[in-house]
Amino acid sequence: MKNNITLIGMPGSGKSTVGVVLAKRLGRRFVDSDLVIQERHGKLLHELITEHGVEGFWQIESNVNASLNLENSIIATGGSACYEPEGMQHLRDISTVVYLKLPYEEVEQRLGDLNARGVTLQPGQTLRDLYEERTPLYEKYADLIIDCSRKMLRDVVAEIAERYKKQP
Numbered sequence: 001m002k003n004n005i006t007l008i009g010m011p012g013s014g015k016s017t018v019g020v021v022l023a024k025r026l027g028r029r030f031v032d033s034d035l036v037i038q039e040r041h042g043k044l045l046h047e048l049i050t051e052h053g054v055e056g057f058w059q060i061e062s063n064v065n066a067s068l069n070l071e072n073s074i075i076a077t078g079g080s081a082c083y084e085p086e087g088m089q090h091l092r093d094i095s096t097v098v099y100l101k102l103p104y105e106e107v108e109q110r111l112g113d114l115n116a117r118g119v120t121l122q123p124g125q126t127l128r129d130l131y132e133e134r135t136p137l138y139e140k141y142a143d144l145i146i147d148c149s150r151k152m153l154r155d156v157v158a159e160i161a162e163r164y165k166k167q168p
């Protein structure tokens with residue numbers, strides 16, 4: 001079994017919130033690739049998106065994900081990681097990839113201002129469009145899919161830990 005776990009899913013699905021609690025529970029290190037991007041570039045995510053554009057940001061994100069050299073870690077990715085095959089392939093090589101699946105209505109409820117949050121929307125694209133575009137990508141890359149709908153944080157963490165251990 002690979003000794004890292006990578007969390008993927010929509011913004012607001014809980015990758016960062018769940019990831020840190022999961023890391024504590026399993027005695028692992030917690031790494032948030034959004035924070036690694038910010039540290040490496042010395043800028044905030046929304047500044048990088050403004051400066052490089054949406055696709056330029058995805059490339060930056062891919063480079064960071066492809067460079068992660070980790071053991072015994074829980075990795076929370078950014079919501080747009082699914083667009084970058086190179087970064088995703090590396091994450092699949094080094095970790096079990098877990099998709100935190102949440103219905104559209106719950107994603108919408110959890111997110112506030114999309115621009116302030118730095119969601120990489122293309123011009124004219126709605127959150128619903130984004131959800132529909134990304135869902136098949138998250139499913140394609142996932143080793144495990146966790147239905148997070150209406151579940152408490154601790155129940156999501158427990159389910160990931162249990163299903164991770166049961167893998168062949």
Ligand SMILES: Nc1ncnc2c1ncn2[C@@H]1O[C@H](COP(=O)(O)OP(=O)(O)OP(=O)(O)O)[C@@H](O)[C@H]1O
Nearest residue numbers: 010011012013014015016017078079110151152153
């Ligand atoms: N059951 C739950 N599990 C996880 N998060 C929850 C839950 N209920 C509400 N939340 C809230 O949903 C939000 C999840 O945000 P979080 O930043 O963890 O998402 P993310 O997947 O890391 O997003 P991003 O892709 O933008 O980094 C938080 O505000 C958290 O408090």
Ligand SMILES: O=C(O)C1=C[C@@H](O)[C@@H](O)[C@H](O)C1
Nearest residue numbers: 011045078079080118119120
């Ligand atoms: O869903 C997205 O498009 C993003 C989510 C964040 O985690 C960041 O990775 C970035 O702001 C883009």
Ligand SMILES: [Mg+2]
Nearest residue numbers: 015016076077
């Ligand atoms: Mg996050």
